[in-house]
Amino acid sequence: MQNSAYIGRFAPTPSGYLHFGSLVAAVASYLDARSVGGRWLLRMEDLDPPREVTGAQAAILDTLERYGLHWDGELVRQSDRHGEYAALVQRLFDQGLAYACICSRKQLEGSGGIYPGHCRNAGHAGHDAAIRLRVPELTYRFSDRVQGEYSQHLGKEVGDFVIRRRDGLYAYQLAVVLDDAWQGVNNVVRGADLLDSTPRQLYLQELLGFSQPRYLHVPLIIQPDGHKLGKSYRSPPLPGDQATPLLIRALRALGQPAPDELADASAEELLAWSARHWDAALVPRTRNLAESQLR
Numbered sequence: 001m002q003n004s005a006y007i008g009r010f011a012p013t014p015s016g017y018l019h020f021g022s023l024v025a026a027v028a029s030y031l032d033a034r035s036v037g038g039r040w041l042l043r044m045e046d047l048d049p050p051r052e053v054t055g056a057q058a059a060i061l062d063t064l065e066r067y068g069l070h071w072d073g074e075l076v077r078q079s080d081r082h083g084e085y086a087a088l089v090q091r092l093f094d095q096g097l098a099y100a101c102i103c104s105r106k107q108l109e110g111s112g113g114i115y116p117g118h119c120r121n122a123g124h125a126g127h128d129a130a131i132r133l134r135v136p137e138l139t140y141r142f143s144d145r146v147q148g149e150y151s152q153h154l155g156k157e158v159g160d161f162v163i164r165r166r167d168g169l170y171a172y173q174l175a176v177v178l179d180d181a182w183q184g185v186n187n188v189v190r191g192a193d194l195l196d197s198t199p200r201q202l203y204l205q206e207l208l209g210f211s212q213p214r215y216l217h218v219p220l221i222i223q224p225d226g227h228k229l230g231k232s233y234r235s236p237p238l239p240g241d242q243a244t245p246l247l248i249r250a251l252r253a254l255g256q257p258a259p260d261e262l263a264d265a266s267a268e269e270l271l272a273w274s275a276r277h278w279d280a281a282l283v284p285r286t287r288n289l290a291e292s293q294l295r
């Protein structure tokens with residue numbers, strides 16, 4: 001059954017290899033899509049060349065293939081889309097919805113990460129400056145399919161945020177919203193480290209007239225040393241010859257059944273079985289999960 005209505009995606013950042021936490025997110029988004037016959041796209045979020053690890057892109061694709069996580073259509077690379085991001089930033093700037101910020105790092109110290117608004121009405125020119133999006137003094141809320149109701153006051157809790165850095169690199173928040181809409185993504189399944197990015201993305205969607213996808217944020221995996229396996233975590237590539245046992249462990253992290261009989265199945269067989277039995281309601285309703293509980 002092919003359901004053309006559901007479009008999901010996996011969007012890794014090549015600042016490192018896939019780790020167990022990213023495998024859990026990939027498996028969840030893959031199964032949520034395949035369980036309803038939906039499409040599953042792959043987008044490489046290579047917006048930040050200085051932070052990219054050499055060989056990570058190829059290693060990520062290789063791991064996905066070995067783990068049976070086959071995507072639909074052509075891989076999209078954000079590095080190919082600078083023209084689109086530039087045009088959008090220019091439009092927001094011209095409309096006065098965004099402005100240039102020349103604050104030094106030092107000037108921003110002590111504001112707890114919330115931009116204090118020095119440049120808000122200064123009318124600085126856009127070149128050689130960061131570009132910030134003005135946020136409304138409003139609470140944005142959504143209902144996550146696993147984490148439940150989530151809300152955030154953009155003015156008080158986030159502040160005007162950067163959409164293009166001073167060095168010319170585009171921000172994740174801007175690119176993810178534009179690309180999800182452009183690719184027709186209507187279901188976002190990803191790690192809970194991005195829960196607090198979602199209200200910024202909802203604001204951008206509203207501003208740009210895009211429809212809001214459904215969201216499902218899966219628990220972030222915590223290592224025995226207390227390390228969160230989020231996007232900034234560096235670890236070696238997942239072993240190519242351990243696909244089935246690690247997929248079974250990922251299924252366990254997601255609260256899904258994984259019968260012992262499937263221990264000898266191929267990655268593809270295991271995922272096909274799991275897609276038929278996928279139940280999002282079983283995913284643990286927590287933002288963090290200790291890896292040690294899964295063995």
Ligand code: GLU
Nearest residue numbers: 011012013045176190231
């Ligand atoms: N590229 C982001 C990451 O690796 C994920 C973006 C998303 O799923 O929205 O953490």
Ligand code: ZN
Nearest residue numbers: 101102103119
């Ligand atoms: Zn400023």
